[in-house]
Amino acid sequence: MSHTNSIAAPPGLPPNFVAFATGGTGEWTSIAETRQYTNAFIIQEGKILLGYKKRGFGLGKYNGFGGKVDPGETPAEAAVRELQEEAGISAPLEHTGTLVFLLDTVPWTFHIDVYSAREFTGEPIETDEMRPEWFALPSDIAGAAFVSDLPQIPYETMWADDVYWMRHLLQGIPFVGRCDFEKDGLEGEGSKIVRWWFGAPRHT
Numbered sequence: 001m002s003h004t005n006s007i008a009a010p011p012g013l014p015p016n017f018v019a020f021a022t023g024g025t026g027e028w029t030s031i032a033e034t035r036q037y038t039n040a041f042i043i044q045e046g047k048i049l050l051g052y053k054k055r056g057f058g059l060g061k062y063n064g065f066g067g068k069v070d071p072g073e074t075p076a077e078a079a080v081r082e083l084q085e086e087a088g089i090s091a092p093l094e095h096t097g098t099l100v101f102l103l104d105t106v107p108w109t110f111h112i113d114v115y116s117a118r119e120f121t122g123e124p125i126e127t128d129e130m131r132p133e134w135f136a137l138p139s140d141i142a143g144a145a146f147v148s149d150l151p152q153i154p155y156e157t158m159w160a161d162d163v164y165w166m167r168h169l170l171q172g173i174p175f176v177g178r179c180d181f182e183k184d185g186l187e188g189e190g191s192k193i194v195r196w197w198f199g200a201p202r203h204t
Ligand SMILES: Nc1nc2c([nH]c(=O)n2[C@H]2C[C@H](O)[C@@H](COP(=O)(O)OP(=O)(O)OP(=O)(O)O)O2)c(=O)[nH]1
Pocket: 037, 038, 039, 056, 057, 058, 063, 064, 065, 066, 067, 068, 069, 082, 101, 110, 112, 159, 160, 161, 162
């Protein structure tokens, strides 16, 4: 029996969320050491700021801005610092989501606190790590603020799970999720998502 279609949240997530997307096969991989990361998104009228990752983990993917939480730092402090370091901007970040990732090629579990802000100060700048770019929110979410001359959110060059929770993030609906990835057998760093579970608070 697969646990992935279960209503109950998988190990590593809080219990008081209701699934909105689940799938895949197999048993949830057991969680050993957990490492803390952050991921921050700027979402404005009709548009979202993503960064093209130029080096390291997630190379060649678009993502929010973030990285490891340093010793002695809270995740919220790390999120602000990473946004400044990677995009050159400051923002009043609010916690919007929690994600847990396991990769069969990495011995620790990624625990990612996802933050978002509707405003920011400074000008987004390209750094050694990220190249910031604006993308259009989907027209049904943007409504009258839809920006037709910006590219669509590039899900094909993002982490495979992002498509499941991105609409929650864009609408400011809290979410939690977990994904187990396995190497896809191809050359390089490719990995595919083999089981996933995403939930929102009970009242939404
Ligand atoms: N959207 C999304 N982000 C992910 C996934 N998996 C995953 O680790 N991330 C994010 C969390 C972090 O923001 C980032 C991983 O941190 P990083 O690898 O860039 O950090 P780093 O070593 O460059 O650390 P640092 O030097 O910036 O502290 O990738 C995923 O499946 N989807």
